[in-house]
Every structure is written in C-alpha cells, then in structure tokens.
Amino acid sequence: MGLRERKKQRTRQAISDAAISLFLQHGFDQVSVVDVAATAEVSKPTLFKYFPTKEDLVVHRFADHETVAGDIVRERRSGVSPLAALHQHFVDGLARRDPITGLNDEQEVLDFHGLVYSTPSLLTRVVQYQSRAEDALAQALAEAFDAGPADLTPRLLAGQVVAAQRILAAANWQRIVDGATADGSYPQAVADADHAFALLEWGLAGPSAARTA
Template sequence: MAEELGLRERKKRDTKWRIYRTALDLFVESGFDKVSVQEIADASDVSKMTVFNYFGSKEDLVFHPMEEHFGDAARAVRDRGPGESAVDAVRRQFLEMIEVRDPSVGLHSEPFVLLVRRVVEETPVLRERVVVAAQRGIRAMTDLLAEESGDPVLATVAATTLSAARNALIEDHHRRLAAGESPEAIAAGAVERAHRAFDLVENGLKGYAVKA
C-alpha cells in the first residue's frame, strides 16, 4: 500500500511538473496572453480539468513555484530568536539563501528560471501580480512588527526598507545573470554586497525590533 501511494504521488508530481514546463515553453514561444489553458492541456496530454486541478488559474502556471517566496522576509522576522533584530533576521536568511544558491534570490543555473522571469516581464497582468504579491509580503512583515512594537507607522517604514534592500540585491543578481554572468561569479561577491546593503539599513534601523 505504501509503495502504491508513493508511486501515485510521484506520478502526480511528474504530471504537475510536465504541465508547468509545457505551459512555460508555450508562453515563451507565443506569449502568455495568446496561449489558452486548453492548448496547454493538449500539449501536456491531459484534460483541461486536470490542469485546473493542479493550478488554480492560468497565472498560477507561472507563479505557483515562486509566489510563496514573496513572504520569505516576513517569515524570517516571525521566526527570529530572542535578541535578534528584524534586520539581522532578514540578513541571516538572505545569506543562507546565497549559500545554497536559492533561485528565489536570483542565484541559479537553471535556464527555465530565466524563462519565467522573461514571461513575467513581457506580460502586464503578471507584472501586476508581482507587485501585489510583493506588497502582500511587506504587509505581512509590517503586521508582525506592528504587533510587537505597537507602532504601525515605524513598522511600515522598517518593513518597506528591509524589503527594498532585499529586492535591490535580487534585482542585481537577475540583471547580471541576464548580462551573461554565471551564478558562481555573482555569488562570489554576493555575501559582501548583502552585508553592505543590510548594514546601510541597520544604520537607520539600529536597535529597532530587537526581540525580547
């Protein structure tokens, strides 16, 4: 029974991945707006209903693997230990992601990640979803800090500043990848750049949101 369940789960995972990669290839070839869910289903050799069973919407076919990462910084703040500031928590998490070459911070060697970014940049509705998802992540961090500090205005300033520093680093990674640099070449100086960026934030937020 366990083997049967394991095989079933693997088949589901493989089907989901096949649909995702097929959709991405079609979006790159023809443009997001010109590809229908039925075309994706046909090319993936599944039914249209199966596509929606795995992905709630056409937009999810692009965002499903990445959307959770918009809340990474908020999770770092939420899970930080006693004596750790919000800046230090976000910095620590970011450095850990650099170390493992996490695709979500723009350090990867997988061509399809660049394709995802290309599709998003070329599609207005997807760019709008990025903005909404990013704002949701900032709001989550703001709410956490406001609950701890009792000051929603400073919490908003802190969350926005931390997110801006983090996003600037990620955008720099993506820009350099697009220019042809290798992930390893970028990663070689990524730790130092991250420290400088978060040091800059810390000078303005020094002593703020140190967990008791």
C-alpha cells in the same frame, strides 16, 4: 503529507511545468488555458481548481514564497533581531543560488525570468505578490515589536526590506545578463547584501553615529 496530498502536489507541478514549457516555446499570450490543459492531460475545470488564473500558472513560484520573510522573523533564534535573521536568510539564499535572489545562471531560470519580466500581465502579478509579501512581513514585525495598530514602524521596515531585496536581486540578475557567472558574482552579491542590510540597520550615518545619537 499523505498520499492524496502528494498526488495533488504532483498534479499541480505537472500542470505548471506543462504551462511554463508552452509559454517559453510560444509566448505567454499565444498559448491558451485549453492548450495547457491538453498538454498536461487534465480537464479545464481541474486546471482552474489548482490555478485560478492563467497568470497563476507562472507566478505561483513567487506566491509560494509569499510568507517566507514573515516566517523567518517568527522562527528566528532567541537573541537574533528580525533584521539580522532576514539578512542571514538572504545571504544563505545567495550561497545556494536561490533564483529569488537573482544569483542563478541556469538556463531554465534565465528563461523563466525572461518570460516573467517581458510579459506585462505576469509582471503586474509579481508586483501584487511583492505587496502581499510586504504585508505578511509587516504583520510578523508588528508581533515581534509588540507594536500597536497606529505604529508605522513594522510597515515602514517591511517596505524597506522588500525593496532592498528586490534591488539586490535585480542587480544580481543584471550582472548575469551582462555575461557574469553566478559563481563569479557571488562575492560582490554578498558584499551588496551586507551593505544593504547595514543601511537598513544604521542608515547613511553608520553604526558609530547611530550609537551616539
């Protein structure tokens, strides 16, 4: 990354940090884009160059992960199935307390999560992000399976994977809201992830029944 690109990244991060700080202090709907631009010491046109909408100031953190699952499928090692690669990536995320897995009890992360899920317009954008992430994963799976345009398998599996990850993250988040720690919840979070991906792999019948079907 060149100097110009690094400068742009720093500016983008500074604008987002200023926005989120203001939103957490005063509420998303009570802060204007003009307020954010003034705090970040940039012009309004500059702000919109980096973030086309007010919601993007927050949900870009989700959007930045939009193609991750597809990339995991494309970059998996030889001999590793797409589902196994996605499973391992989620478990690795739990180990490093990636906020996207819901297993993170840092106050900044908790505050951010509360902001997003208590603001309808932000929540709507998160759902849109999840839909695009699903589309990106479906495309990668279609390539992996060499599936034709009429084959629903990649889209069906992508929808199930995205839903499973969302449910796992919500369960992890709820434990922390209820007073558990991320470290204390980690073993159960891993067990839940293993169970979820086993269901995706074998269904309710289980692996032995699937092998003999």
